[in-house]
Amino acid sequence: MSQAPMITPLIEKMARRDVITPIEREALANLLGATRRVAAGKALVEPGDRPNFSTFVVSGFCARFTLTPTGGRQLTQINIGGDFVDLHSLLMRQMDHGVVALADCVVAPAAHEDLRRLTQQHPHLTRLLWLETVVDAAIHRQWLVALGQQNAASRLAHLICELYLRLEAGGIASDLRFSLPMTQVDLGDVLGLTQVHVNRVLMDLRRQGLLDWKAGHVTVNDWEALARLGQFDPAYLRLQNDPV
């Protein structure tokens, strides 16, 4: 396989935390199958699916979601290029949620069979993949804190800060600017708010000069103030060096 480039965002993310040997890079690169395009709005994975592969996002923007019996929708995570959206399905076979593309995405499968073989042959790589799912859980916890303890403006500010840092770590954003192809409805489904209230809060942040948001493009004008408002502490993202 000479498809190595597809996996590079993941390798870069991992290499920021720990040393990845050439053999390990090779093993990771051999994991991915043929890429596939998924149009914005389409589901990548449906709730209840039992996939025999995990889906890796090469580029794009997608979200894990859960639908409630009462017609609500909660987005429980946002995934970007370099993320596995359902690495956990290797272990928890049946999907407890779905994944939808928020923007056009390019994705590639990693067969569970190959991943399982990797757990036999590459313990260190296994731990690094395990870490990926553990960071997902840490992000979930941070969102729980936001939903349980912070008000609407604070939650929105926190989300913007988190997304920017994750995008920056993936080399997808810089200079406090990034494209965020989400509607205000999507945002509401992340933050547990209605679209109307998301709009009001957003207008408020704009009026305060904290950020601009035009045509799916965000510019943070005052990172300090935004991070303070969102009570944002990036430690939970584990973007720093810390061998596993």
Next chain:
Amino acid sequence: MSQAPMITPLIEKMARRDVITPIEREALANLLGATRRVAAGKALVEPGDRPNFSTFVVSGFCARFTLTPTGGRQLTQINIGGDFVDLHSLLMRQMDHGVVALADCVVAPAAHEDLRRLTQQHPHLTRLLWLETVVDAAIHRQWLVALGQQNAASRLAHLICELYLRLEAGGIASDLRFSLPMTQVDLGDVLGLTQVHVNRVLMDLRRQGLLDWKAGHVTVNDWEALARLGQFDPAYLRLQNDPV
């Protein structure tokens, strides 16, 4: 080591999902060090700690918590006998949250060194431990849905259902009764509510005859109605057979 009994709740939980060989049982049993008692209200792990072992709960009741700069406290998970409270610290070295004993607990350490060796020698066991952290994340997601989409009564009902099933799976509860050593303040910190409102909702559930709750002891009188109110679907707990 003849300390095997301590680990049995975990082995039972795992054996419900997959076959555990005698060698694997032995390996798990050898993992735990000397037990320690932790009194109710005491912290098991402080936020920011960098433990070189993960803490296993032999018996008792504890909770992971995050404090906010504004003085709030969010409980992000409740752990019972048979759970690791911070297995993820094997990979994400620095704790992003603390763990507090809600009732008196007996806990035992599993050295990271030994766990790391286990990932070298027992890939299947590694996947089962990985699954433990993945189920934690699934529970986090379910709580996110609760906090984002359900009202107070529904969230409380959901929590009761989840705890009962987890306790039952661990052989710690049966007949729709269990002891729940949490104050209404604790409950509020789980559900993102004030103690006052927790009390109101609780009184309401009692008046409706859905449950009794006296002196830290819960009796569910109408499981069906409670599960319906909480929109509870136990699939996410992965209590059924599903080899890894």
Next chain:
DNA sequence: GGTCCGCGTTGATCTAGGTTATCGGCCAGA
């Protein structure tokens, strides 16, 4: 070129849950 329709924006009104305060029971410790 007209017509939809998704999306953002805004206003008016309503309500779930927060805030503040009070009270009683219980228990541990002086």
Next chain:
DNA sequence: TCTGGCCGATAACCTAGATCAACGCGGACC
């Protein structure tokens, strides 16, 4: 035996955010 503190229970009042409704804009489709 008293006392202080934690915990549950309630009441009065308040506000963040929901709900409902309307409108404008721009792009897709006929």
